[in-house]
Amino acid sequence: MNDRIDDLDKLYKPVETFNSITTLLFYIGAMLSIALPFFVGNLNESTIQLLTISYVLIVVLHAFSQNIASFYLLPRAEKERRKQLLSNALGVPLTHAETNLYYNNDNNAGLKRLHANLMENSFFGKNICLAMLRPERFKVAAYAILLLFALLYREAELGVLVILTQVFFTGGVLFNWVKLEILRIRNERIYESLYSLHLSHQDTSNGNGMATLLDIFSEYECAKSSASIKLNSKMFHDLNPSLTEEWNSIKTRIGL
Template sequence: MSNSLGIPLTIEETNKYYNNRLEPNILKLGANLMENAFFGKHICERMLFGERIKIFFYGAVWLSVTIYRGSDLGVVLALSHLLFASEIILNWIKLEILRIRNERVYESLYSLYLGQPQTPVPLVEAGVLDAFAEYEAAKASAAVKLSTKVFNKMNDELTQKWERVRSNLKV
């Protein structure tokens, strides 16, 4: 919000974080939000690769132990508890939902900026505010921290892709 509207709401400043040339207004908020959603969806995708492997592995072990007639009921119960009562599946589902919602925010903002609005108009402003609410709700409901390690690995590649998007949309 501080960067988007040009108002220092906190003492912290973003340095080299938002990469657009728009003047502080609602359009800049949308561009910053689109950048966040772009990076977020790609980081979620990379994080989900490992999560899906983990879920598949635990699921395969649980299924094979459950199907095998000679399995000790205590082992089946312990594995069932590990898989279903712990947060393994819940974290995977929350990350999947966050990825989907980031992608939806990105796509809605991309289509708004595709018409290349140079000045704020009520329809675009409403779309940006709607996307802002969706993005913030997605982050809050998922309560998932994106991996800094994954971000650092992907930052150069994603920045290049984002620059192409930003250039195409003239933001």
């Protein structure tokens, strides 16, 4: 029986919905933008105008859905997640949201528990980012090859080149991959910092140990905020059993 509870799922579901809409609109817009130059001269003027208006609307809706998720829905969910992290770690009810079996450590409330929670979060974060990067890297490589081919092909339409360049650089293909790579790297560094802090046996309840832990906590939250990326829930659920087993093995081995 799975007794895992996470009340914050309801705040992340709208983010996933808007991300799905954004992705769908992006691909529709990309296909339409590539096809439009070929339609000119082959379709009547009213049809071309209708397709052009549709493309503009898709671009506007794409920007709207992307920014709603990035600047409102995701920050709102992450704010509650931050409160819940501190509530679980320090035993202070900063939020009414309830979780059970979300964190896999048995430490008593305090900074040692916060240390373990952050280390677990960064461990899962870096692995899920890596899983998300596999299709992203393929997509970036495919678009880059297509753009390079279009640039080298002398008979390529200028409109096609402009649209491919726009999709690659401003449509999110390139920079979404870059943000995800940076988030993975920062999660790895945070995990390594927490691992080293634990092995150094510094007392995190006061002095330098406490300052170091709180600095790492700030770095972790800044990494999530600057990336503004919702980790893939399906990949999390698929990887959760194996990652949980690996995390429990690490935790036992280092005595966390």
